[in-house]
Amino acid sequence: MDINFKNKVVIVTGASSGIGAEVAKLFARYEAKLVLVGRNEERLKNVAQDCTIDGLLPLCIILDLTHPGSCETVINQTIEVHGKIDVVINGAGKLKMASIFDQSIDTFDELIAINLRVPYYMCQLAVPYLRKTKGNIVNIAASLSHRHTSGFLTYNITKNALQMFSEQAAVEVNGEGIRINTINPGFTRTNLLRNINIEPQYLEATYKRISEHFPTRVAIEASEVAKLICIIASDLFPDINGSNIGIDGASSLL
Template structure:
């Protein structure tokens, strides 16, 4: 399957690592013009350099914490200043924090709702006029864990469920404008999310081994596999696919 993203302007949040980074590199193979958004400067620059080597196009790198005031506006403004248009928005920025109703501070809930819902909502709102002009599309990154009920995942799952509902409603609002909105729900993927739980390096593989037991295929997803599905959702091959939730998780045992 050959995609055509040549000269398409694509914003990827969470572009410095994991699924976002692999998605950026894959878009670069098809000559896309990239705006990469992340919080880690060295990783963001490494991804940008890799993309430039692949495509010859120099990505725009925006180093921001998206939940901070003014950050979403900066992403859209800087992208338009450099590229004059926006064709695709990939809301990939995310965070995993464990929390329960009785043991967690409300700040955990607020933080996850901010990064998983408020940021995609606001970026979509800000990017909409430009996406309407380009007849572009939006791909949100959710989680197949939103269908599961496990202790410790309450605020994470609530925020990802909210993102899926937002995707479906946004798709309905934008369908008459020619803008598609879809969501990809990956299962456990080999990214930095587990490291963000402050697990010792030596325990990371142990954590993955335990997670594999819950997967029908007994394999952790690799970011490249999820990136391929993101490109499929973002391409123009299926113009009637909007408001869709696409799951890739190796048959998670609910």
């Protein structure tokens, strides 16, 4: 069976880089009508160029999803332009180091807002439209969030909570013909490391050093994660619902 998203409207948040960018490009190859959401205008437009179908650029929405009214803007503009929603990929997220010893709650609030509140609210807003199309949602969490690693307290809380939300919400919408699943990538080559102040010239060395602690000894490529997301978002497996699907080279089992 072939994967086919022709004439399906797909929203991808966090589309300006990393997994979001790669999955957007793959959806474009499958002829989806894309809505790309991101904060960085230059990077988002570059991704959009790679997603052009028959000379038509995807709808690009440049905003910060944590700002009041932003999630509503994404849903409303999508409906205004395309009239429906078939798939939502919640790829927007952030990694920052945080610990119980921190003297401020700011990082906790920041990560809760983008890693949990945004995908929750995007799902909530999209459900009435997905009910009509029998569409689905794919949330992107992290397989390593179940490993207790010092410094990742808040990040792991948000990603574990996202998985739990997806499971609970999947049960609620199951009778509506909507599916909600979570993809849990392992250590993946994205822009997340820059958020913990790794200088660009040290990125490759950092990837190599961290990868040595995992079975494959290499970082997962975002393009591989994108393939799995497209498979789960497709109609190939209509009974995959409420699942947390890992792609991490068995790293989470160590």
